[in-house]
Amino acid sequence: MLHFVTFVVGFLLSWGFLSSLQDPPSCRCRPWEPCWPDSHQWTSLNASIDGNLVHVQPVGSVCHDPHYDAVACGDVLDLSRNSGWRASNPATLQDWIWETGSGDNESCLLVSSSERPQEIPCHQGRLPLYSAAVKSTAHVQGVVRFAKDHNLRLVIKNTGHDATGRSAAPDSLQIHTYFLKDIHYHDNFLVHGDATGSGPAVTLGAGVVHSEVYKHGIDHKYSVVGGECPTVGIVGGFLQGGGVSSWSGFTRGLAVDNVLEYQVVTANAELVIANEHQNQDLFWALRGGGGGTFGVVTQATVRAFPDDPTVVSTLVLSSTRADTSFWVKAISRLLSILRSCNQQNVHGQLIITRPSVDILNAGLTLHFSNMTNVLHAETLLQPHIASLSEDQISTTLTSKFVANINSELRLDADIHPRGIGTLQTSMMISNELFGSSEGPLTVAQVFGKLPIGPNDLLFTSNLGGCIAANKGLDTAIHPAWRSSAHLVTYVRSVEPSIEAKKLALKEITNKYMPILYSMQPSFKVSYRNLGDPNEKNYQEVFWGEKVYKRLASIKAKLDPDGLFISKLGVGSEDWDTEGMCYQPQNRVSQPLRSLKYFLLVLKDT
Template structure:
């Protein structure tokens, strides 16, 4: 329904502009009113408003590839008596992140392919066919555009806008918030936009002629980190980028838009600190470039405002850094314990690691730590692997060897009679040819990291906490399941103006990005999954009480944050939302726990009533 005030305003405009006919004007107004959908809802595949075959046929004639009809990852194994595809491939490559990214309907974590109805019924497609559950679409989008060109993206955006569709944007499906999926949705799949250009010199659009960046690199929306690293290494350059088995994470999408952490971040900053220009299709269908000269408000928002929120990124240009030797550091431990619960020696070990982390990041060390099961009969062990780029061996040892020495002292004074025996199983530092070589030799060690069902939570651990209360922090985090500690802040990250980008300012005070998580097997009931979710919620309360308003990395965080606006975006939230309204006034782009999502119901189907 168009309001009376709106009619009056528009009729006054008609009276003043005699060349504009009132008939087409009213037609535009009706179209505008209907664009918000019936009762403020987006259109999904089960609604009567869903486009008919002729509409999709017209869209198909406008894009370079046939429309894609995604299916859940395990669909090739159904029906069991007559598989519709290569079920052997599904079973063999289930945990391969790169294989999953090549499937239009695959999410990297299987639970984001499922959908739970209000009555507790789960719509899913399980790999284990013996469960006897039919394969259903779940939250996997039903149809969309396999985008290969800018024009493909624009055609898809226009179609979704005209038909008021629930739209999702997907590249690889690496997402712990489920932003790459949506029940009954229309998808624009950017995975095959693989163009890579290495520039001898690069001047941002609208920049001064003397503003030149040497050896910048432009990555298409579908480029993954293993492809980006290879290209940069071939040009004798280093890129600040993400880490995953096989390098399957996308390099020019959600990783960057959420901040983008890296083992190189303490030396060179986060992804948002290294981007020079972003090309994006916004809700109007216009293709624009955002940088420090053009569309500066959008450029600010895109650097930390979250993926799938402001439009569809088609390419990103990053600055690069010289290819040079790095120093690698390794520390692994194991603990034998004779007491139940968390061994006191483990608390001391993690407390010491926490306490020394700010010094390590200030010295340029960046890396990853986790608690992993030891040998049978032993407790958890800590493993920490890190690098110091742009550092001499002697300088790196001056900062890393004290950690090894302090842990060795703890081990020498530990006793099984006092609750636990700490052993250092491996500790070393040594030069490695380059960051790329480090990834290839020591990190990129497999593919079995995806395909599970998992919920996580996380926090940025600020320097103030680690300096003053590392023991309490260790005790709190050791009470959580599946914990990891990423040394990806501090150093150069802390030296950047907190308001220079739309990123949560909490990043500039953090040192460690810490996460925890829980998983479950296929076929678990919705009631049991809800219990797991309740455990996540309780643990979120614990870590928030430990360091209030410390913030979290929104790309690796929980859907159950009670104040996601503050936790993910800090005091930048209201500005981010104002910029979103400027470029996406009808919320064509809306994602779970993204900017503006509080205005929509949990499924992002209908607007909440105010």
């Protein structure tokens, strides 16, 4: 032990180690400071990435003086509803909420002149000042190096679907990975460093969105574990944050359970391969540790599965009844059906919407994987339907055979209501609760306390099944993923105003999350990709103490200067809200902080 202590002390006192423990810059460089790159340096960066640097202007500027243009404003108002257009544009996120700051002087709301007078000035808000539409790994390396050399705030946008606005930050330089579109199918993928193949797989560039890989899968007869939204980038935050699939998670696991290899540009601008044989710490961290935190992922290789036939059955309940007790009873019964189906290896999803002020809809969609007989599926459901009828709960059942699941998924970009923003939050339902005698009723009672407006949404995603069976996998997700039955996601719509945004953010944290967590107060676990944007205890809620400590130690080793900081991400507790200024919470010196992480690393080895 004495020799060990002597070694540690001697190593720490060496000039080389101490020099690596310098504090990160107190703040990133801002445009008004002498350290900000001059026009020649920006021009040089642009040339080095083949002219793909964009000086970002808010798309709403054409709806405001002095750039007002009635025709252009009308065009942008229409385009802004298209999720695909928003994904491809460096000046847009998927939601205006995260494009704006906290005041009118930090926004450029995209609304017609009748809703917001054109003479109201347009401001940059949270949008980056520059965006690099990278087309190669060399481009990514060049931008990372430029940001590091000039001490710039760096953000990464894939498609901008992030639910807490991590794809943007004020006065930042953005890496836009949307145009890295390579897709390559492998009959038997050989992981770097491995002597044997890993079976069918597909390598996806960072900018490939779900609809693109699903279309490719139709042509090549394979499927992957993916999400439902067609314009979400599969390799970005979706995969790196865990990757929940409502239609295949139960049978295939989480997306991170099925990633074989990453290609990554690290904080020192080095291009590396991360898998189970090399850069293992980085590989582990990227399987659940969150996007925009450990490097810029330029491509990933994930397992490919047969595109199996499926029978899809949907039970729909729609009523104008405002009786809360009726709806609690009805939702409880639908959840009981879902629980029974799960026990028979049939997975599903409950979706609750309010298509109009007077009507509430509840739909339970069930997936009978590897089944071809529609009549057989409906026969299995008949006892449940009969039981509902006895309780005066009227439902409509529709079923169809789907020869390949890819063709059933949404392939066209979503068109959103004009001007409406959304905030999302989530929580998990434990197996213990859902499997209890009163589990479905308890869940339904909590659902009944949540307001569902005409543009709001409440839905479940089936966990359990293969997700639970994969509990032996060493991934960076919260351990509770393996012991949870369902993920609940609540989507709150927001009218286009700063005041409405502030109110909605406050209500998500102070009103709706307490309601959801009242379901099982001792079990507070949420999905980082869809978590409360103001979550104070995010380390525990998103990852759990043990996983977070390991992630923090890896972050300290790979990115000691905090080049990759994302909101509520690993290491972000030492930075301000926008990741601009270094503000360690405990105010200890960086050497002591780094010593703590060094000892954690030694402990793990």
